[in-house]
Amino acid sequence: MARAIHYANREWGYSLYNPVQGCKQREPEGRVRWLTHAQAASLVAAAGRLGPRAAHLPDLITLALHTGMRKGELILPSSCGHPVH
Numbered sequence: 001m002a003r004a005i006h007y008a009n010r011e012w013g014y015s016l017y018n019p020v021q022g023c024k025q026r027e028p029e030g031r032v033r034w035l036t037h038a039q040a041a042s043l044v045a046a047a048g049r050l051g052p053r054a055a056h057l058p059d060l061i062t063l064a065l066h067t068g069m070r071k072g073e074l075i076l077p078s079s080c081g082h083p084v085h
Contacts, residue, residue, distance in 0.1 A: 001073055025070055040065050 001020060008014040035043065047057040060074050
């Protein structure tokens, strides 16, 4: 997300605010793993069956799969000094 905002500001003259600027991401514990298309579809489908309390989860998973965003980028922690929406 930060790179897209930076590109838009630099190349297209936008003045977009970058909500993750200054927030450093920790390296994830464990190994980096890639999902197959079937695994990704199964994950999104399983999240969709969790009910109304997790209605946002399939969209968050889809966004993460398409962008490579980490959990901390998807749900910005309030410790970064920004409001959590």
